[in-house]
Amino acid sequence: MAGLRLASVRKKFGATDVIRNVDLDIADGEFVVFVGPSGCGKSTLLRMIAGLEDITGGDLFIDGRRCNDIEPRARGIAMVFQSYALYPHLTVYENMSFGLTLNRTPKSEIDTRVREAARILKLEHLLDRKPSQLSGGQRQRVAIGRAIIRKPAVFLFDEPLSNLDAALRMDMRMEIAKLHKELGATMIYVTHDQVEAMTLADKIVVLEGGVVQQIGAPIELYKKPANKFVAGFIGSPKMNFLNVKVTAVSGSSVTVESPTVSPVTVEAKGFSSGDRAVLGVRPQYLRRDTDATGGSRVKGNVSLVERLGTETIVSFETMSNERALAAIPQDEVFEAGSAVEFAFDPQLSHLFAA
Structure with a gap:
């Protein structure tokens, strides 16, 4: 060899x-x-x-x-x-x-x-x-x-x-x-x-x-x-990319938000306050948010629901007209056109330059 x-x-x-x-x-x-x-x-x-x-x-x-x-x-x-x-x-x-x-x-x-x-x-x-x-x-x-x-x-x-x-x-x-x-x-x-x-x-x-x-x-x-x-x-379904704005920088921590995304603080370098950025969140890391207080969240309206047996793929359109996906392991009920809110762990997200 x-x-x-x-x-x-x-x-x-x-x-x-x-x-x-x-x-x-x-x-x-x-x-x-x-x-x-x-x-x-x-x-x-x-x-x-x-x-x-x-x-x-x-x-x-x-x-x-x-x-x-x-x-x-x-x-x-x-x-x-x-x-x-x-x-x-x-x-x-x-x-x-x-x-x-x-x-x-x-x-x-x-x-x-x-x-x-x-x-x-x-x-x-x-x-x-x-x-x-x-x-x-x-x-x-x-x-x-x-x-x-x-x-x-x-x-x-x-x-x-x-x-x-x-x-x-x-x-x-x-x-x-x-x-x-x-x-x-x-x-x-x-x-x-x-x-x-x-x-x-x-x-x-x-x-x-x-x-x-x-x-x-x-x-x-x-x-x-x-x-x-x-x-x-890399990853299936592919990662969601959400347009955000940098609102604060503290050392290696960057806080971003948008009309769609509540404030998220992630580890990232090379950003300044006011910069446009792209927040990456994998569909598998989104979970249905039944608690209206605290945590990082993304909001939108359901456009399509695909039930695959082991998981449910929810396509939704954000407040900023971005298409996103959530892979929900439970067989939860979603209705097309309804408002939906998903929570995610900021430590599992990624920040990229716009």
């Missing part, structure tokens, strides 16, 4: 900067997820690591070896694609063994590796089938098996579950997590789905516009987002 290091890595397509000065260290055996919206550069960065895209500037090191000009097949990596990329005329066994056959690996070794990968991925009973006879989840497991038998130093996954339905995605997430634990391999995984990122990663790299916005453990990004973009991207 191997670790990776990216040092000021850049990529340009013509005059357009797609990846901008990415610095990243990935430890041996770590599971790292690149996450961000479509077009943020995450797949391009993965393809640069794989050698499928040239590096415009900076350096890529795999296991301490500079790999900028090394051919993809010599980098010790294996890549699993979104489209599976299986040969339709070959059986599962032949698809998995294809690369080793090309390299003239002895047949006995090929058979051992294929059957071991099939055991890990529960494909033993499917080895004689063609891809057209498999479900989407089974095809994806075959693609992963083809990568496993190469015994790469690094596994690369490019949105491998995006073609699967919700139930299969959950099953395959569990399979990939178990695979990582069993192999102890270095894995880099690209997705736009922050739920996948939160559940799989040891470390998440959040990208936007080709720039790394934050790197950290999933819970760190959730509880301590570096900026408004990360705060809004």
Whole structure:
């Protein structure tokens, strides 16, 4: 296995900067997820690591070896694609063994590796089938098996579950997590789905516009987002952003309020009295306020109620015409159009510059 290091890595397509000065260290055996919206550069960065895209500037090191000009097949990596990329005329066994056959690996070794990968991925009973006879989840497991038998130093996954339905995605997430634990391999995984990122990663790299916005453990990004973009991207339902005004500053404490939000005092730096700001509160931290006195509160009118069984998602419009959400764990009754007031703990909120 191997670790990776990216040092000021850049990529340009013509005059357009797609990846901008990415610095990243990935430890041996770590599971790292690149996450961000479509077009943020995450797949391009993965393809640069794989050698499928040239590096415009900076350096890529795999296991301490500079790999900028090394051919993809010599980098010790294996890549699993979104489209599976299986040969339709070959059986599962032949698809998995294809690369080793090309390299003239002895047949006995090929058979051992294929059957071991099939055991890990529960494909033993499917080895004689063609891809057209498999479900989407089974095809994806075959693609992963083809990568496993190469015994790469690094596994690369490019949105491998995006073609699967919700139930299969959950099953395959569990399979990939178990695979990582069993192999102890270095894995880099690209997705736009922050739920996948939160559940799989040891470390998440959040990208936007080709720039790394934050790197950290999933819970760190959730509880301590570096900026408004990360705060809004990580977490489901997404964080509420409410426009407020700074009314007082005392040391590292800032008090804000608005026609919608009662006075809230939070820990924040870089603000002055009179500044406009944005208060971030996660829907899960809002609770129905039955006590009219004390605490921090946000008011509005209910516009939509979604009952999901385990929780109720209440969409409401604030006094400042902002749309916000509350995720209420109890099966409480809300009526569309009615006035509502939610309380929250100021220590669980975040303050961002407007």
